[in-house]
Amino acid sequence: MTNLFKITGTVTLKKGAGRQLKSGGMWVYDNEIDTFSETVEDGGLIELHDFDDYFMGIGFVNRRSKITVRMLSRHEGEINEEFIKQRVKDAVSYRMDTVDTSSCRLIFGEADFLPGIVIDKFSDVLVVESLALGIDRFKQLIVDDLKEILKEYGMPIRGVYERSDAKVRQLEGMERVKGFIGEEFDTKVMITENGVKYYVDVKDGQKTGFFLDQKYNRLAIQKLCKNAKVLDCFTHTGSFALNAGIAGASSVLGVDASALAVDQAAANARLNGLEDRVQFLCRDVFELLPELEEKKEKFDVVILDPPAFTKSRSSIKNAVKGYREINLRALKLVREGGFLATCSCSHFMDYELFTQTIGQAARSAHKRLRQVEYRTQAPDHPILWAADESYYLKFYIFQVCSDR
Numbered sequence: 001m002t003n004l005f006k007i008t009g010t011v012t013l014k015k016g017a018g019r020q021l022k023s024g025g026m027w028v029y030d031n032e033i034d035t036f037s038e039t040v041e042d043g044g045l046i047e048l049h050d051f052d053d054y055f056m057g058i059g060f061v062n063r064r065s066k067i068t069v070r071m072l073s074r075h076e077g078e079i080n081e082e083f084i085k086q087r088v089k090d091a092v093s094y095r096m097d098t099v100d101t102s103s104c105r106l107i108f109g110e111a112d113f114l115p116g117i118v119i120d121k122f123s124d125v126l127v128v129e130s131l132a133l134g135i136d137r138f139k140q141l142i143v144d145d146l147k148e149i150l151k152e153y154g155m156p157i158r159g160v161y162e163r164s165d166a167k168v169r170q171l172e173g174m175e176r177v178k179g180f181i182g183e184e185f186d187t188k189v190m191i192t193e194n195g196v197k198y199y200v201d202v203k204d205g206q207k208t209g210f211f212l213d214q215k216y217n218r219l220a221i222q223k224l225c226k227n228a229k230v231l232d233c234f235t236h237t238g239s240f241a242l243n244a245g246i247a248g249a250s251s252v253l254g255v256d257a258s259a260l261a262v263d264q265a266a267a268n269a270r271l272n273g274l275e276d277r278v279q280f281l282c283r284d285v286f287e288l289l290p291e292l293e294e295k296k297e298k299f300d301v302v303i304l305d306p307p308a309f310t311k312s313r314s315s316i317k318n319a320v321k322g323y324r325e326i327n328l329r330a331l332k333l334v335r336e337g338g339f340l341a342t343c344s345c346s347h348f349m350d351y352e353l354f355t356q357t358i359g360q361a362a363r364s365a366h367k368r369l370r371q372v373e374y375r376t377q378a379p380d381h382p383i384l385w386a387a388d389e390s391y392y393l394k395f396y397i398f399q400v401c402s403d404r
Contacts, residue, residue, distance in 0.1 A: 004137060005079050007047055009040035011061055011069055015051040021071070024386025026110040028059070028069035036063070042173075043133040045072070045079060060115065060134020064173035070115035070132055084138060087114050088145040096153065098379040103191040103200075105212050105380040106146060111390040112382070119146060120208045122189045122200050124158040127208040128181065131164065133172050143181060159185035161202045163209070178203070190271075194219045196242045197271045199264065206236070213377040214239065214305065217343070217395045220375060221303065222247035224339045224397070228300035231255070231292075231333065233285045233326070238265030238278070240303045240341075245269070245278040249301075252278040255285055289329035298335040308346035316348055320357050323349065327361035334400040339372065347392040354394045368404070372397040 017032035028048065040046055042063055048056040048071070058079055059071040072079060091112040095101050106126075107119040116132025117139065128143060130136045139162075147157045160181040169176050187203035193215055202209040218240055225244040232241040235254030242265075244252045252274075256262050262282040269278045281288070285306075304326055309319035327342055334340050344354045362369050376383065377393035384390045 004141075005081075006045065007058070007079075008044035008061075009037035009046050010049055011036055011040065011046045012049045012053070013051055013056070018050065018056070020386075021056065024384075026071045026115055026384075026387045027067045027389075028071070030063075030066050030068045033068055036061075043137055045134070060132065062133040062172055065133070065171060067132075070110070070134060072113070072115065072134075081141065084114075084141055085145045085149075087112065088142055089149055092146070092149050092153070094382070095380050099215075100193075101153075101155070103193055103210075103212060104215075104378075107142070108381050108390070110387050111384040114142065117142060118208065119143070120210075120212060121150075121155075121157075122202060122209060123191050124156065125185070125189050125202060126157055126160045127202045128160060128162045129164055129166065129208055130162070131166060131168055131172070133174055136164075136174065140181070159183060161185075161187060163202070163207070166207075193239075194222070194243055194246075196239070196246050196268075198237065198239070198242075198268050199271065201264070205264075211236070211239070213345075213381045213393055214343075214395070215378045215380075217341075217375050217378075218243040220373065220397065221301065221339075221341050224301050224341075225249040225252075228338075229298075230301045230303070231299040231330075232303045232305075233289070233330065234304065234306045235265055235280065236261050236305070238268045238280060240305055241265065241278050241280070242268055242272060242274060244301065244303075245274040246272060249277060254278065254280045255283050255288055256280070257282065257284050286326065286329075289326070289333065293329065293332050297333060298338075299333055300335055300338045302330045302334050302338070302340050304330050304340070304342040306344070308344070309349070313348055316353075319346065319349055320353065323354065323357045324361050324364075327358050328365050331362060331365040331367045331400055334367075336400075336402060338400055340369075340398045340400050341396070342398070343393065343395040345393050347389055349394070351394055355396075358396065358398075366403060368401045370399040370401065372399055 012035045014034040046061045057074040059069045116135040118129040120127045165176040165178045200210045226248040230244040230249045230252040232254040235256045241254035262280045265280045269275045309322040375395040
């Protein structure tokens with residue numbers, strides 16, 4: 001374990017570089033770096049110095065990545081097993097204070113000062129997503145610490161599955177991997193969230209198997225859905241639709257383009273005894289909404305939870321068009337005085353741009369929006385100020401009315 005904690009060398013910033021880092025950010029980009037000392041090892045720990053040799057902190061280095069240094073500590077001092085364990089303890093303690101921990105995100109990378117790693121807990125199973133070379137070397141240690149700490153809280157872990165199969169690993173010069181860490185187990189896990197039961201497929205589901213970041217946003221729509229006719233667009237495995245159903249909606253239609261997702265959603269409806277009121281349809285939402293408008297269909301509540309239409313700054317214009325169109329179509333389907341819940345999970349579609357885009361859609365639809373509430377991701381996905389990448393989910397609930 002000794003080599004794991006060895007400082008392999010020094011990375012020095014260019015003069016005037018590292019502004020984001022100096023204002024609290026966690027990353028240093030390749031174009032901000034002046035020199036690497038000869039001993040620097042990719043994936044290893046380094047000391048980061050400013051152009052004048054001033055100590056800036058300790059981080060992981062990877063010269064194959066545009067994010068060349070990911071900061072681990074701003075302080076001089078030894079990085080060791082106890083240091084890592086304390087970070088893991090702090091992450092778990094924060095969740096115990098802020099969320100229902102039966103299923104939650106236990107470690108959220110940079111926002112928990114463990115850059116590049118995400119660990120979700122689904123009942124008694126952990127799912128690990130390791131996305132950076134440096135933290136990948138610490139993966140087993142972090143998992144072992146987490147299991148030990150959770151056991152002390154009376155939450156023993158039955159198994160651990162790795163879902164480090166995102167494309168972003170290739171940008172770090174790493175292979176995409178998935179599989180068991182330790183003993184094998186049944187990867188179809190049942191969880192309960194907001195009173196709704198789900199089957200989570202940690203092996204083949206999207207990302208780590210289930211989107212925990214919307215937990216309290218799903219709860220927020222429940223109060224609007226009693227006796228309501230609800231349309232849930234981009235339903236995935238049915239989570240918003242099922243929250244509407246369990247809250248007493250008279251009818252719910254969940255729509256998704258993925259046949260696999262729709263099958264899983266229908267299974268989740270049966271699991272909750274809601275199959276009579278919650279139905280699912282495999283269709284492209286962009287094609288279906290104009291058809292519903294043509295038929296003069298109206299809904300009391302329309303929910304939009306689309307995938308990220310943009311994952312880079314370069315495609316932001318097309319994303320704005322997509323968000324504007326989908327919100328325009330949805331607004332036309334909401335009855336007078338009904339509700340629209342709409343969100344964006346793209347970091348690049350920031351709060352201002354998303355808000356502006358919804359406003360444009362409302363004007364085009366000749367609708368007035370009365371904001372009920374604005375929300376972000378659940379507290380187990382904390383937003384670390386100055387680390388902008390940790391703030392990605394924007395979620396609005398509006399009452400929709402005509403001009404008066």
